[in-house]
Amino acid sequence: MIEWLGTTFDLPQHVVVATLGLWAVLVVASGIVLALSARGAGDYRELIDRTASWWWMIGAFTFAIAANQIVAIVFLAFISYLALKEYLSLIPTRRIDRGLLLFAYLAVPIQYLWAGIDWYNMFLVFVPVWMFLLFPALMALRGETQNFLRAVGTLSWGLMLTVFCLSHLAMLLVSGEVHNPVAGGVGLLFFVVVLAQFNDVAQYVWGKLFGCHKVTPHVSPKKTWEGLIGGVLTTVVLATFLGPYLTPMDHTWSALAGGVIGVAGFLGDSNISAVKRDLGVKDAGGLIPGHGGILDRVDSLTYAAPAFFHFFRYFFTP
């Protein structure tokens, strides 16, 4: 059965097993949520919404990796586009820059093209160098200097976070192929995405159960040291088991990677929390019921994806 799935969808067998495991966890978790809400104590509306959304998100992710590499890259690019759109909708903008913002969306397919054709150097410099130089110049040429620095700063930062950082997922998928005999690029992608999301859930659960000492009371009052440490440790444990199965890393390196993903995920999450607090909104959007917007879901990946990518590239790519 696993062999058949592997050949039908052209997936490494280890990824097939891991995906089935992910679905098993989802089914069990949904069962627990249903059982809890059936007992009726407390309000489980949000938890049910969250769980239902996980079905959609894991479904979309499974479809994307099972179809083929191009579908997966388009899927990841679409997430970047949604995140950029949500970001640009949240921040103040100048009316004169409307046309430029349309142009900024174009950076998404171009950046993912570099990832898709595995042009690593261009992938690295396109947003941080070329887009960074181009947009301020275009804005300056239009001649409006009021709020110029703010407009340049917010746009550059948003492009870095939603396009450049998230596109590391696609680069990992494509460039990781030859460096991961165990489960290919898709194994690496699966590893970082699932661990970063798992880390979010683990920090949330540990925080709910034992949280009392706040890490950043001003940025996000719900984050506690107990949640952070418990979450990262849980992620390290899962990474230790999952790493050797999905990546060329042994147990020690996998544990270290788990730590990198856990801490980076926490920082990415805090980063978006600070943005939301600055703008005075609770959620970045309403796209995903129970979770908020797409930025609320991928915030940890904006840090975890590049952090893991470069960790892996530095230590495991000749």
Add this chain to the structure above:
Amino acid sequence: MTRVLRFLFFGVVVRGAILLTLGLTVRNRERLPTRGPAIIAANHNSHLDTLALMSLMPLSLLPKLRPVAAADYFLSGKLRGWLARDIVGIIPLDRAKIRKGADPLAALEEALDRGEILVLFPEGSRGEPEALGRFKTGVGQLAVSRPDVPVIPVYMHGFGKALPRGSSLLVPFNCTVSVGERLYGREFDGPHARREFMAGYESRMSELAAAETVPDWD
């Protein structure tokens, strides 16, 4: 044939385009009417307003949905007229005739009596993005003359950023639609019923607007 085109346009083209380019956050969707007659009264910043509002209603209600729009603008030109009248299904308001004293509301009252759902914009034409303009009182008069028809205030935000007046360039932005609690003409009586209704409508709209966090430095 036109009917099929209309369903395809709203079911596939409009919904698909809105899903890809805008992304709507809808607050209190359950307050939208599920049958006619009803009046949806929203603020107006963009041509997208009408299409987005209509896309929130189930397709089964499409034959009953009638946006109210200016005849001189939308019926000028063959293609635009066909799109507006047959595909979008507008009820044209003739602004020139209204100025000469014709009753502008007769056609709308007839539509309500047929059980249709009017989509109208009391601000009249599209205003400055994200700023509530002055409301014309026609909707108050309609509400008073049809006291049992619910009027649903809707505040739309972000559309003026995505496709403002005077631009044909659609830039993707997330937009918000907040549906307010319905008002009935019957809740207001006496000689100033229309004015009181408008005051009630305005306060609902300001409440909805105040609940949105609006980015500044435009």
